[in-house]
Amino acid sequence: xxxxxxxxxxxxxxxxxxxxxxxxxxxxxxxxxxxxxxxxxxxxxxxxxxxxxxxxxxxxxxxxxxxxxxxxxxxxxxxxxxxxxxxxxxxxxxxxxxxxxxxxxxxxxxxxxxxxxxxxxxxxxxxxxxxxxxxxxxxxxxxxxxxxxxxxxxxxxxxxxxxxxxxxxxxxxxxxxxxxxxxxxxxxxxxxxxxxxxxxxxxxxxxxxxxxxxxxxxxxxxxxxxxxxxxxxxxxxxxxxxxxxxxxxxxxxxxxxxxxxxxxxxxxxxxxxxxxxxxxxxxxxxxxxxxxxxxxxxxxxxxxxxxxxxxxxxxxxxxxxxxxxxxxxxxxxxxxxxxxxxxxxxxxxxxxxxxxxxxxxxxxx
Amino acid sequence: xxxxxxxxxxxxxxxxxxxxxxxxxxxxxxxxxxxxxxxxxxxxxxxxxxxxxxxxxxxxxxxxxxxxxxxxxxxxxxxxxxxxxxxxxxxxxxxxxxxxxxxxxxxxxxxxxxxxxxxxxxxxxxxxxxxxxxxxxxxxxxxxxxxxxxxxxxxxxxxxxxxxxxxxxxxxxxxxxxxxxxxxxxxxxxxxxxxxxxxxxxxxxxxxxxxxxxxxxxxxxxxxxxxxxxxxxxxxxxxxxxxxxxxxxxxxxxxxxxxxxxxxxxxxxxxxxxxxxxxxxxxxxxxxxxxxxxxxxxxxxxxxxxxxxxxxxxxxxxxxxxxxxxxxxxxxxxxxxxxxxxxxxxxxxxxxxxxxxxxxxxxxx
DNA sequence: TTGAAAGCGCTAACAG
DNA sequence: CTGTTAGCGCTTTCAA
Numbered sequence: 001x002x003x004x005x006x007x008x009x010x011x012x013x014x015x016x017x018x019x020x021x022x023x024x025x026x027x028x029x030x031x032x033x034x035x036x037x038x039x040x041x042x043x044x045x046x047x048x049x050x051x052x053x054x055x056x057x058x059x060x061x062x063x064x065x066x067x068x069x070x071x072x073x074x075x076x077x078x079x080x081x082x083x084x085x086x087x088x089x090x091x092x093x094x095x096x097x098x099x100x101x102x103x104x105x106x107x108x109x110x111x112x113x114x115x116x117x118x119x120x121x122x123x124x125x126x127x128x129x130x131x132x133x134x135x136x137x138x139x140x141x142x143x144x145x146x147x148x149x150x151x152x153x154x155x156x157x158x159x160x161x162x163x164x165x166x167x168x169x170x171x172x173x174x175x176x177x178x179x180x181x182x183x184x185x186x187x188x189x190x191x192x193x194x195x196x197x198x199x200x201x202x203x204x205x206x207x208x209x210x211x212x213x214x215x216x217x218x219x220x221x222x223x224x225x226x227x228x229x230x231x232x233x234x235x236x237x238x239x240x241x242x243x244x245x246x247x248x249x250x251x252x253x254x255x256x257x258x259x260x261x262x263x264x265x266x267x268x269x270x271x272x273x274x275x276x277x278x279x280x281x282x283x284x285x286x287x288x289x290x291x292x293x294x295x296x297x298x299x300x301x302x303x304x305x306x307x308x309x310x311x312x313x314x315x316x317x318x319x320x321x322x323x324x325x326x327x328x329x330x331x332x333x334x335x336x337x338x339x340x341x342x343x344x345x346x347x348x349x350x351x352x353x354x355x356x357x358x359x360x361x362x363x364x365x
Numbered sequence: 366x367x368x369x370x371x372x373x374x375x376x377x378x379x380x381x382x383x384x385x386x387x388x389x390x391x392x393x394x395x396x397x398x399x400x401x402x403x404x405x406x407x408x409x410x411x412x413x414x415x416x417x418x419x420x421x422x423x424x425x426x427x428x429x430x431x432x433x434x435x436x437x438x439x440x441x442x443x444x445x446x447x448x449x450x451x452x453x454x455x456x457x458x459x460x461x462x463x464x465x466x467x468x469x470x471x472x473x474x475x476x477x478x479x480x481x482x483x484x485x486x487x488x489x490x491x492x493x494x495x496x497x498x499x500x501x502x503x504x505x506x507x508x509x510x511x512x513x514x515x516x517x518x519x520x521x522x523x524x525x526x527x528x529x530x531x532x533x534x535x536x537x538x539x540x541x542x543x544x545x546x547x548x549x550x551x552x553x554x555x556x557x558x559x560x561x562x563x564x565x566x567x568x569x570x571x572x573x574x575x576x577x578x579x580x581x582x583x584x585x586x587x588x589x590x591x592x593x594x595x596x597x598x599x600x601x602x603x604x605x606x607x608x609x610x611x612x613x614x615x616x617x618x619x620x621x622x623x624x625x626x627x628x629x630x631x632x633x634x635x636x637x638x639x640x641x642x643x644x645x646x647x648x649x650x651x652x653x654x655x656x657x658x659x660x661x662x663x664x665x666x667x668x669x670x671x672x673x674x675x676x677x678x679x680x681x682x683x684x685x686x687x688x689x690x691x692x693x694x695x696x697x698x699x700x701x702x703x704x705x706x707x708x709x710x711x712x713x714x715x716x717x718x719x720x721x722x723x724x725x726x727x728x729x730x
Numbered sequence: 731t732t733g734a735a736a737g738c739g740c741t742a743a744c745a746g
Numbered sequence: 747c748t749g750t751t752a753g754c755g756c757t758t759t760c761a762a
Contacts, residue, residue, distance in 0.1 A: 053747085065499075100465050275671070434755055441737080
């Protein structure tokens with residue numbers, strides 16, 4: 001960061017006269033020789049306005065590229081036409097982490113929100129501060145909230161839901177929970193993945209992930225139950241907690257290796273974690289999948305392109321994102337919404353030794 | 366996607382009575398036995414209000430967890446306290462792509478925007494539709510725009526800037542450009558990367574990237590000039606266009622290999638592209654870096670964890686993001702802003718054969 | 731120090 | 747079919 005940035009040519013001149021052109025509804029009305037109300041009606045497609053009048057107004061609107069001020073409109077109509085997405089993990093350790101899984105989900109949410117003609121406010125409010133989430137709607141900035149990942153915010157989310165605030169969260173379904181969630185079947189997904197590893201003849205399987213996160217806890221249950229089904233006793237030494245960041249996973253895996261525990265497979269709670277784990281393994285001269293088989297979770301785009309290609313539990317971000325949005329709009333409209341748990345799919349590629357070809361794409365779809 | 370989602374328990378009840386609690390400034394005023402104006406003044410920290418009164422008001426505000434409606438406030442004050450980030454590439458081929466580089470940048474932008482006390486609207490408007498970008502501010506939804514990547518929108522961006530609209534774009538500095546950009550020194554970055562490859566003894570270097578994108582065109586210039594400096598004539602057969610998506614890069618690389626051209630190195634225009642290229646190479650039994658050295662661009666987090674670890678040109682998203690925001694606020698405040706070009710840094714790791722250790726971290730920082 | 735009144739730009743009754 | 751009249755919730759002169 002040494003050199004100091006090189007500044008170069010630029011713009012600037014019409015700075016102040018920016019909003020100058022701001023033509024408003026009254027102006028259009030005057031020009032069309034009608035009242036503001038008529039313009040408003042014409043623009044909102046009301047049937048009670050003369051076709052000829054409407055055309056005249058329309059023309060004026062186009063030629064002056066007038067747009068109604070949604071801020072004023074919202075103030076009057078009582079809504080904002082925007083919804084907020086809160087990504088807790090954007091905050092892990094005070095610096096933005098970037099798990100590709102979330103961007104994929106975010107992308108689909110953005111699509112769905114746009115389809116509804118709404119805007120999307122991206123908020124950095126962490127899950128610790130659910131009051132901040134409440135502010136977003138109390139303050140009239142958004143009509144509803146989508147939280148990606150409940151992690152430590154469970155209680156706060158409960159409170160928001162109790163207040164009747166439109167809210168949907170991506171995450172796990174907890175026992176007594178009163179807010180709506182969308183998420184994949186973490187338990188079943190993990191169980192299937194671990195069963196697959198066992199089917200490959202692996203017996204000493206590492207669990208790589210932090211169980212304080214609800215979803216991860218469920219995955220751990222799946223892990224345990226798959227082991228149990230094969231008559232394997234979980235070894236506490238193979239339960240390795242790690243955060244979602246690459247560096248954290250790398251460190252965790254390295255110390256496991258250094259610890260000298262023996263193992264022949266790793267179930268990682270995200271693809272990013274899996275990739276870092278493989279990195280650590282290979283640095284120690286261990287071969288994947290020959291010496292250690294690895295399975296990830298998420299099926300991010302890069303999973304298929306890693307070396308070796310990653311066996312992983314796919315979470316369907318496309319339908320997940322859309323569902324999140326649909327359920328939120330249902331709530332906003334006052335309709336009831338119920339949580340849904342999406343099925344997962346195990347995508348077998350090279351890293352688990354289950355497929356010999358390089359890039360395997362799942363059968364379905 | 367077969368099974369059909371399993372619906373489960375849920376919430377719902379206080380749906381309608383949601384906004385019920387919506388206490389407004391008038392209510393607080395009444396309770397405090399003062400007028401709306403006084404409350405407004407007290408809340409905005411005006412010095413012309415009795416300390417005792419202010420305290421009383423403050424107490425009421427807290428106990429009722431009242432928040433001023435920013436929508437109404439903005440309408441009155443003439444601003445929105447929110448800025449929009451438009452990500453064109455979110456749209457490539459009608460499905461959200463997820464280049465981690467953009468999320469990293471977005472994360473930093475989000476940080477900086479939050480530091481200014483502003484909200485961040487994430488928009489999916491593509492670069493083809495700059496009129497849509499204009500709407501965001503014409504319509505009173507945001508105070509200014511940050512566009513990530515100018516790609517095909519150059520003309521449209523020019524027009525917006527000419528209208529005096531607060532706007533900053535992440536991208537390349539084009540010749541006669543009138544809008545403000547922040548971006549890395551693409552030409553120098555690429556040049557250094559390719560020179561490094563040449564220094565490793567490579568002579569036939571593939572250029573992997575689409576030159577229709579301004580930044581990429583500059584990188585190509587850097588590529589050519591590095592070759593020229595070594596007395597190497599660029600071979601058109603080694604100029605391989607590809608989009609930023611993993612799949613596209615994979616395909617491009619595969620057909621290059623199938624085409625039978627000989628080459629011993631690849632300069633990829635993004636890390637995601639580099640990763641896919643390596644994948645294609647290895648699928649054909651070619652070893653990286655032994656047979657083919659590869660250099661990427663961006664230094665996304667995963668670059669250090671790939672196998673082999675990626676040599677790449679780092680773009681500093683942290684200062685980039687902050688600069689983008691600072692320059693935008695300068696414009697909003699009516700101050701002049703000039704484009705800035707950030708220096709880049711070559712991070713040498715294993716994929717180029719320049720480093721033997723696994724995960725090498727750059728010297729600086 | 732505080733209140734009254736006039737809007738910000740728009741929509742929604744309520745009369746024509 | 748169209749105009750008038752009130753506001754949505756807040757800030758800001760202008761007076762007191």
